[in-house]
Amino acid sequence: MAKRLVIVESPAKAKTIGKYLGRDYIVEASFGHVRDLPRSKMGVDVDNQFEPKYVVPTKARKRVTKLKKTAKGKDVFLAPDPDREGEAISWHLFELLEKNPKSIKRVEFHEITKDAVRRAFEHPREIDQRLVNAQQARRILDRIVGYEISPLLWKKVGKGLSAGRVQSIALRLIVEREDEIRRFVPKEYWSLEAQLSSKRPEEKDKVFVAKLDRVNQEKIDLNNAEETEKIKTALEKSEFQVSSIEKKERNRKPQAPYTTSKLQQEAYNRLGFPAAKTMRIAQSLYEGVEIGEDAAVGLITYMRTDSVRVAQTALDEVTKYIKEHFGPEYLPETPHVYKSKKSAQEAHEAIRPTSAYRPPEKIKSYLSMDEFKLYELIWCKFVASQMAHAKDQVTSIEILAAEKYIFKTTGTINVFPGFLKVFADALHAKKKKEKEEQKEGEETHQALPELIQGESLDLHELISSQHFTKPPARFNDASLVKALEEDGIGRPSTYAPTIHTLLAREYAERQSGALVPTDLGEVVVKQLVEHFPTIMDIEFTANMEDELDKIEEGDVDWVQVLKNFYPPFHQAVETAQVEMKDMKQELIETEETCEKCGKPMVIRRGRYGKFLACSGFPECRNTKPISTGVACPQPDCSGTLVKRRSRRGQPFYGCSNYPKCTFIANKLPKPEEDKADQSSASETNHDSHKPSVNDSTPQ
Known part of the structure; x- marks a missing residue:
């Protein structure tokens, strides 16, 4: 009979881990949180050190009863995910099971592979109360904000509404962007391009385009048709001559492996995956996929992370893989080291494949198409991150016409693909024309003929084009996640749920992929900004995230953080009860x-x-x-x-x-x-x- 019980969150994770541990272990799933604050009341005693009143949700009661029964007399290992939420689930399980088992320990792994699981069970630990306190403070803070503001919105705006620290800031960004678009006044501008070629027989068939850049060495702005046509007329019979040729080598560096936010951004830009879909697929890749004789194995590391750190064993393996499959010239002189942002949890790793020796094509038959596409992104990004720089030869040519008009053109030739080789060989993801992708070598440049400084050129055509400035783009999943991260709002686990909540509450809706505020969303933001300026202040919310991080580090007491926050917030709620306009x-x-x-x-x-x-x-x-x-x-x-x-x-x-x-x-x-x-x-x-x-x- 098994003497050890392992508890994880999900059945899929339980199935994968169970195959590694053998008959001495029973692996059960908690199906997420087993205790939470009650739904029918706030559940926080604000007058008694913000003591939470946790309850076992109805849907979890049978599961908890079974876990208590199974745990009797056994050594229990708590193995939820390696983050605040996972630590909190472990703590709640500990509180519920404390009297039943022989012993209770916490085990933590960042990838679900046989070796990683074995190492975790060789080094069990106690529950980290700092992580628990950080999650508990966040949960209580969100409950206080939601529980006190939401009824006010029901009364003044409409039933069923909600407010939250992160979701309300995200909604404010969407609404303010829409306001910018409405206020935007397009400004006319023009461009003038010349289609040119060499007069030399061997090069004359290679027509290229140069753009008017300067007049008398000063940058020129063409504001209307009349101004542009005047210059065009002056140039139509002028001589065009190569005035300068500059050639230089440019190195392009690979990017760091994915964090959660970067994965969500690129999965949206390349694959069209909303943030929630990306996380759902990443979860399945992390928890384990059946791949032939290897049985179930986790294909990627833990997918909620803001760190770009990579374990030394993974660095050694990917270095070996690159040398074997691409050649030693594709390795950098020393491994690339990437720096995580200041607030990153460095105990975590970046999102990477659990083995570089599982290239996407090798396991494609075991994955759904969406799983394959996302795994391919993750695998390619990680392998590329440890490859040599790509080398380009960039040629910049300036052409003088009518003694004062300077046209400019640039051509780029890739002379060594470096890290781009992995994308050229493996990446089949649908690409969108976004600046983000320019960083990975998907630039398109015209091929320039071999020109000689001082030579005269044939003018084929002068092309004048009218343009209008564009308003700022509406947010989509990728750009909103990027904005939230840059502003220090939220953490890896919150981005996808935040967008989901805004759509579910109908504060925003999708239009051609863009997140557009509804009338309801705009009304809610207007009321919250007017009556709760602190809660709706980006800097304040970012500072609160930092305070929660400090709780995790043990530098700040979680109760004191709540004590500092609550009195002025509660006073604002009471004032709004009287002063907020009844929009209904x-x-x-x-x-x-x-x-x-x-x-x-x-x-x-x-x-x-x-x-x-x-x-x-x-x-x-x-x-x-x-x-x-x-x-x-x-x-x-x-x-x-x-x-x-x-x-x-x-x-x-x-x-x-x-x-x-x-x-x-x-x-x-x-x-x-x-x-x-x-x-x-x-x-x-x-x-x-x-x-x-x-x-x-x-x-």
């Missing part, structure tokens, strides 16, 4: 008439934003969605599209002439006149204007 009662008059009773229609706010309602309420209860102003695309239909919701609350667009017209769409079709200029959702300019029936936020 706000009415906006319109010129539309109720077709049922003839009284004027007004705009009201509801759970899902604005809608039209009869001013004769409650005698007349007529309501209807607000038109988006976009004409129904069905032929011979005079209706406009309105935003509706399905029985499950999912938004869609339907015709205002329903049921006569049954047109529906998941996305709002663009007006015909706009279709020619739709490069992306983030490039659309929205003018701000007064609300009316046809141009208010769609319902």
